[in-house]
Amino acid sequence: MQHSTGARAPAQSTNVRIFTTVLVTFVGYAAIALPLAVLPGYVHATLGFGVVLAGLTISTQYVATVISRAQVGRMTDTYGPKRAVLLGFAGCLFSGLMTLAASLAQGSPVVSLTLLLLGRLALGIAESWVSTGAITWAIGQVGPQHTVRIISWNGIATYGALAVGAPIGVLLVQRFGFASIGLVSCLLAVIGLAMAIGKPAVAVLTEKRLSSKSVLVRIMPFGCILACASAGFGVIAAFVTFFFESRHWQGASFALSSFGIAFIAARLMLGNIILRHGGLRVTLVAATVEVAGLLVLWSAPIPALAMVGAALTGFGFAPIFPALGVVAVARVPAQSRGAALGLYSAFLDVSLGVQGPLAGLLIDRFGTASPFLLGAVAAAVGLGITAFLLGR
Numbered sequence: 001m002q003h004s005t006g007a008r009a010p011a012q013s014t015n016v017r018i019f020t021t022v023l024v025t026f027v028g029y030a031a032i033a034l035p036l037a038v039l040p041g042y043v044h045a046t047l048g049f050g051v052v053l054a055g056l057t058i059s060t061q062y063v064a065t066v067i068s069r070a071q072v073g074r075m076t077d078t079y080g081p082k083r084a085v086l087l088g089f090a091g092c093l094f095s096g097l098m099t100l101a102a103s104l105a106q107g108s109p110v111v112s113l114t115l116l117l118l119g120r121l122a123l124g125i126a127e128s129w130v131s132t133g134a135i136t137w138a139i140g141q142v143g144p145q146h147t148v149r150i151i152s153w154n155g156i157a158t159y160g161a162l163a164v165g166a167p168i169g170v171l172l173v174q175r176f177g178f179a180s181i182g183l184v185s186c187l188l189a190v191i192g193l194a195m196a197i198g199k200p201a202v203a204v205l206t207e208k209r210l211s212s213k214s215v216l217v218r219i220m221p222f223g224c225i226l227a228c229a230s231a232g233f234g235v236i237a238a239f240v241t242f243f244f245e246s247r248h249w250q251g252a253s254f255a256l257s258s259f260g261i262a263f264i265a266a267r268l269m270l271g272n273i274i275l276r277h278g279g280l281r282v283t284l285v286a287a288t289v290e291v292a293g294l295l296v297l298w299s300a301p302i303p304a305l306a307m308v309g310a311a312l313t314g315f316g317f318a319p320i321f322p323a324l325g326v327v328a329v330a331r332v333p334a335q336s337r338g339a340a341l342g343l344y345s346a347f348l349d350v351s352l353g354v355q356g357p358l359a360g361l362l363i364d365r366f367g368t369a370s371p372f373l374l375g376a377v378a379a380a381v382g383l384g385i386t387a388f389l390l391g392r
Contacts, residue, residue, distance in 0.1 A: 014142045018153055021138040024085060024195050026157035028130035031092045031188040033165025035181050037241050037253045038173045047109040052360035058238045059356030060117050064124025066349035070212050072128040073342020076136050077209060077335060082201040084133030091126025093189035095119040100182025136338045140202030147329060148274050151322035156267045163260025167253040210336040216343050219328040223347030228382025229320045230351040232290050232313040235359055235371035246368040249303040258307045259314035266318035279323035280390050287383040290316030294376035298369050
């Protein structure tokens with residue numbers, strides 16, 4: 001009995017450390033999620049700009065994230081993940097202030113859009129700091145042997161924030177106007193700063209680090225699969241609202257929630273599946289489910305079926321990031337872990353950045369369901385790459 005109690009204590013301590021670190025991620029991504037369901041409509045309907053520009057406004061954040069990923073990962077390895085997270089929340093605060101200013105400048109659409117874009121750029125860089133910093137911080141606290149759990153829980157925090165934040169953003173705008181998005185974003189940034197300041201830092205490893213090129217070469221195959229698989233999340237996050245509105249359906253924000261809830265359910269069910277069966281095998285099954293979900297959403301004749309498609313997509317996408325991420329991180333030494341995570345995550349950001357304008361063009365030509373077919377094709381390409389790597 002004494003042995004059992006002693007064995008549980010370290011596990012409980014590990015779980016608490018991981019939980020309190022990924023809780024920081026939840027707060028950061030709640031600020032990111034707030035405008036997702038309302039920003040395209042604000043740019044298109046309120047400011048009067050086209051659908052493509054509305055998609056570009058969403059994608060601006062991802063462009064900033066991908067440009068900053070490599071440098072952020074390198075600086076996280078050099079100066080420590082705590083500083084990275086603090087800088088991330090400072091960026092979230094600036095973004096919230098720009099969003100608030102954009103709402104006050106609504107009478108001048110060009111000025112308002114410019115302020116929004118500045119805020120989106122800041123938020124993209126902030127996302128790099130918070131996401132890379134939080135995962136590296138947790139690994140530094142509890143050890144690399146818990147990487148699967150850390151990445152899985154961090155993803156739950158990320159998409160849990162999406163599931164909660166998107167509907168809250170819609171409700172805020174309906175009741176208090178678009179300015180409330182900026183105000184609540186600032187509040188979340190302050191909360192995140194307070195949480196991060198109170199957590200202990202971890203030691204910075206001083207051994208020689210791999211060059212960015214060497215890290216990129218090692219993680220590229222897995223990053224390419226991730227980029228293809230990320231299409232499902234990207235098109236649902238940016239365009240499911242347009243899809244529902246074009247068909248005069250209610251509940252677009254709940255389609256986003258369906259994605260997030262299914263994502264969380266899949267992550268909670270993962271357990272040791274990735275360690276037992278390997279990242280590529282898990283990805284093969286998961287990508288198949290994601291493709292099926294996107295095809296259901298693309299062809300949905302009623303909103304309930306569209307929500308089922310969104311849920312299937314979330315369930316399929318959920319295991320892919322940790323399944324491939326564990327393999328990618330294992331290919332670099334510990335002192336280059338932040339760089340590997342940053343570059344690996346950048347593939348997701350590139351995918352999201354490209355999808356916005358491309359899906360907007362498809363909507364103009366082929367209708368509001370076409371982005372989901374685009375996502376299904378991209379995920380199927382990732383499925384093919386996975387099968388090829390397994391075949392080798």
